[in-house]
Amino acid sequence: MMTDRFARALGWTSLALGAAQLAAPRAVTRLCGVDDTPGATTVARFVGGRELLHAALLLGAKNPAQWAWTRVAGDAMDLGVLGRAAANRTGARRTRALAALGAVAGLTALDTACARGGTAKTRGPLKVRASITINKPREDVYHFWRDLENLPTFMVHLDSVRTIDQRRSRWRAKGPVVDLEWEAEIIDERAGDLIAWRSVPGKGVRNAGLVSFTDGPAGRGTVVDVSLEYGAPGRKLAAAVARMLGEHPEQQVRDDLRRFKQVMETGEVVRSEGSPEGHRARRQLHQRPAQPIGARA
Secondary structure: OHHHHHHHHHHHHHHHHHHHHHHOHHHHHHHOOOOOOOOHHHHHHHHHHHHHHHHHHHHHOOOHHHHHHHHHHHHHHHHHHHHHHHHHOOHHHHHHHHHHHHHHHHHHHHHHHHHHHHHHHOOOOEEEEEEEEEOOOHHHHHHHHHOHHHHHHOOOOEEEEEEOOOOEEEEEEEOOOOEEEEEEEEEEEEOOOEEEEEEEEEEEOOEEEEEEEEEOHHHOOEEEEEEEEEOOOOHHHHHHHHHHOOOOHHHHHHHHHHHHHHHHHHOOOEEEOOOOOOOOHHHOOOOOOEEEOOOOO
16 A cells, blocks of 8 residues: 555654664754753654654554554654754754754654555454354353353453443443443343444443354354454554554454453463463563462462
8 A cells, every 4th residue: 555655664764763863863963953952962862762663663563554643743742842942043053953843844744644644544443353162062151251240250451340231231441541431232132142232322432342152163162253343533543552562452352262261161260470461462571380360379
């Protein structure tokens, strides 16, 4: 896609800018007319590190255009710094600051155009699907899931699910940045076969889902298939940030189903003490022997 190629070109630009600011911060501050500012080289190194982060996101992502907004945010910071520098300088330093301000303004226009193109491409709900086979009868698996207050026992991002009546429930969850809360209602149910739900409009995070239960191959066990759909504003950026934390929605669902399988087959969840919340990337460095939830060393 043209937008993604554009985004990757911006990624290479970030890589070049970041490398220059880290390798020669004094030369960069002189070029921008801010070399007499206390801590200018420190700020230049910080900005260089930020540019390298932009480069990693734009060059490493499958859909890089959605990350262009991070460059727009960085541009806003740079414009503020250079604008103050241009207002407070005279002579040659002012000229250099104005030239740098103009260059950053031009890059901001390119970054914004790319980001808007990426946003347009990713409109529509974020859909996630995963399945697993559990060595238990279908009725048992269905009834455990249907008691919605059981869900936090294997969905570690859920703090609680409180049933209001047979159709409605109140959910609280831990998000990658802030905690979330919403009300959901069951819109379709076939005992032993499927449960479909959606969030109640105006009652928190917009989402919908369906879980189906079918007999496994040769009648052995139960295949659980989960489909989720998220429609909250900013869902793509939130999912991208969550992916960096090892908590992308698709990964969450796969991990939740693995824990569900353990609960149904063994009565408890066994996971590494070093990663008590599943496959979160930042916890993978310190793995320990698996222990049941709640076990103490």
